[in-house]
Amino acid sequence: MADTFQNQIVSFLPALKAFAVMLTRNRVSADDLVNDTVLRALRKHHLYADGTNLKAWLFTIMRNIHINNLRAGQRRRLVEVSDDLLPNLASVAPGQEDVLVLKELFRAFDGLSENQREVLMLVVGQDLSYEETAQICGCPIGTVRSRLARGRRELGRMLDGEVPLPAANDRAVPARAPRPRITSDMRAAS
Structure with a gap:
């Protein structure tokens, strides 16, 4: 059973790598994230329910590790999109x-x-x-x-050019600024 589980994980490595590159925007960090995900999945194999979607389970683990890394204060390294990040x-x-x-x-x-x-x-x-x-x-x-x-x-x-593209160095800035939340204090003041 463990061999089959490991083989299934290996079959999802390309998809895990693609998702990790999207999350981290850095090939080295993406490799680390994939490694951490696979290690955690192997350690927590007993928590995986047979017959459920293994790919979704692995992606959930990866997303949670990434969020935990961001929360732990690890700096998110952003890089310019280079030719090695372009698809074949x-x-x-x-x-x-x-x-x-x-x-x-x-x-x-x-x-x-x-x-x-x-x-x-x-x-x-x-x-x-x-x-x-x-x-x-x-x-x-x-x-x-x-x-x-x-x-x-x-x-x-x-x-389509209706909205300007973000500058190449503005990768960490969202397309729109978040809307401020209106609290009950603000409503009372208006």
Whole structure:
């Protein structure tokens, strides 16, 4: 049984690596995150319920480790999108235009909120269902749907030129500033 479990984990390594790169924006940090995820999954194998979605379980572990690392005060290292982060373009005719289009897409993707990027990566990039994504993100399915719809709409607006793309060095800044929460004290004052 353990061999089968380990083989299943190995089969998900490419998907784990892609999700880790999306979360960390750094190949070295992504490798560390994948390693931490696999180690924790192997140590906690007894907590995995056979017959459930192993990929979603692994993604949940990875997301939780990443959040814990951020909370622990580890600095999030951000890097420029470099050619080594671009997908393999061997099947595409060579040309600088393809690279520029992909870099523009990555800049637009970085302009989305972290929640929108995460949901887009899981639903579109990893082909997970809304239910699986909701489980990984720890939110209701309706929240997944709204984040996905808003993320797609915002991405389209940036790529169509309706909204400016974030500057290359503004990767950590969300596309929009968060709205201030209106408290009961504010309502009473107005």
